[in-house]
Amino acid sequence: MSNILEVTNLTKHFGGLTAVSSLDLHIKTGEILALIGPNGAGKSTVFNLVAGVFAPSEGVIKFAGQTIHGQKPWDLARLGLARTFQIVKPFASKTVLYNVMVGAFLRTNSTHKAREIAEDVLATLQLDHTKDMLAGNLTIADRKRLEIAKALATNPKLLLLDEVMAGLRPTEVDDMIGIIRGLRDRGVTVFVIEHIMRAVMALSDRVVVIQFGQKIAEGSPEAVTKDENVIKAYLGGEYDAA
Amino acid sequence: MSRKQLDRILLAVVALAAFGLPLVVTSPTYLQILILLFFYAYLTTAWNLVGGFAGVLPLGHSVFVGIGAYTSSILTLQYGVSPWIGMLVGGAIAAVIGVIIGLPTFRMRGAYFCLCTIAFAEGIRVMVENIDTLGPLKINGPRGLLVPLLKDPTFWDYQFMSKLPYYYIILVLLILVLAFTWFISRSKVGYYLAAGGEEPEAAAALGINVANYKLFAMALSCFLTALAGTFYAQLMLYFYPKGLMGLDLSFEIAFIALIGGRGTIAGPVIGALLLRPLNEFTRIYLSDMLPGLHLVIFGLILILVMIYLPKGLTAPLSALYDRLARKITVQGEAK
Secondary structure (H helix, E strand, O other), X not given: OOEEEEEEEEEEEEOOEEEEEEEEEEEEOOOEEEEEOOOOOOHHHHHHHHOOOOOOOEEEEEEOOEEOOOOOHHHHHHHOEEEOOOOOOOOOOOXXXXXXXXHHHHHOOOHHHHHHHHHHHHHHOOOHHHOOOEHHHOOHHHHHHHXXXXXXXXXXXXXXXXXXOOOOOXXXXXXXXXXXXXXXXXXXXXXXXXXXXXHHHHHOOEEEEEEOOEEEEEEOHHHHHXXXXXXXXXHOOOOOOO | OOHHHHHHHHHHHHHHHHHHHHHHOOOHHHHHHHHHHHHHHHHHHHHHHHHHHOOOOOOOOHHHHHHHHHHHHHHXXXXXXXXXXXXXXXXXXXXXXXXXXXXXXXXXXXXXXXXXXXXXXXXXXXXXXXXXXXOOEEXXXXXXXXXXXXXXXXXXXXXOOOOHHHHHHHHHHHHHHHHHHHHHHOOHHHHHHHHHHHOHHHHHHOOOXXXXXXXXXXXXXXXXXXXXXXXXXXXXXXEOHHHHHOHHHHHHHHHHHHHHOOOOOOHHHHHHHHHHHHHHHHHHHHOOOOOOHHHHHHHHHHHHHHHHOOOOOHHHHHHHHHHHHHHHHHHHHHO
């Protein structure tokens, strides 16, 4: 299996602060990779670097074999790299259908076709009953789904999901796990940042753990949660791994 | 009767009424008020492409009215070019200048963008006021330009002895620009403009180059605005920088849009229907007491609308129409 995303020696400085430091990372086509780490570890910065929001200070980012760092978010979306935002950004004054159609227009110029794509995506995410509601009036769980729906409507190869479980009730988390698995079955490679460990364990094929912008562990979810460095990072240095 | 049929009937009735109105309104004074009403509705609809759909608030659009008026008039006066041609040249120049203004300013948000458009517009007005001749072009500084009255004007001269042709020209222009806006708002460009105006970061992540779409909307809006400038020059046959390119006109366009409903198709028309007669009558009856009182009244109305109907008058009116339409269509089905 080839790698859809390859990140080598990725570094980002904000003034004197090094948010990400010499990070190597790869995602295989078709897998679900989770990026975890304590608050402030640099997870969202990694996402923003990959999605083109910031240019990296150093390092190489390759998407589907092509070097992409320095390219703008709208160019990356066209190449097939879509993302959601941790703080959801719906077009609040528009209907849910309108929101998703904005995404769908990336692959078509026809309003009719965009509506078809959007309705299909809404059905996949079990949001069809909300399609005429204003996005600003949705519940938090539905807003998170709408974030995914908008991104999915651009027909991405790789989808970056930034904490789409945060703030959800346990049953809603279960639903979301089902949805994300469904995305993978549709052929989308998924890269998630997640804090809810139950979801990480259930979803991911592989987990990368970072702290202070550096990778401290990588492997299967089971192996990573038993890793001494990871336990130290999350629970403090004095905790005994045994 | 279906909802679609009802919409069509209503549109047809409004259009017929607009075309038939001069049969009832024969006084040139009242006809002039109607002409200016449509003129402002047209300007606001053109403004709405940027100010409404793209979600920014440009406050210098009078400059583009001025560019239209000056370009076509100078071409007519000095080179004998028909204003119909000059109108298109003025539109093209306005579009280019709009893009030049937009390039640095669309990076700014909110009030900073507003202030920059005001600064650009006032800068251009002051420049025009202080230039007498620009190379071979006679601009005439603060005195403005006088379009000479022709003895036997033809259609090609864009000059008419009665008000009636002006009425129909601006009505057709208004209908065309409304249809164009309707078409845009339902197309990819309309969706992209709205998305970029509301959440630029989210729009960029969905593949939208927000700045480019705003520039495109700005170019369109400035082009259409300049066409109305030529119309104004041919209607009044005299204009000067302070009257035509000043902030009063820019603000009135924004007032009409905000009160009518930004980013809606009907908003500019509804806003103009309310504010233009108010403007004319306060000017006729109150200007002796306090000049500029109509602007104070505008301000008060704007404050009230923003507090109680922040989306403008169109939102409650269209909700009312929805309710009535549902009743009518349900009754129709029952029969």
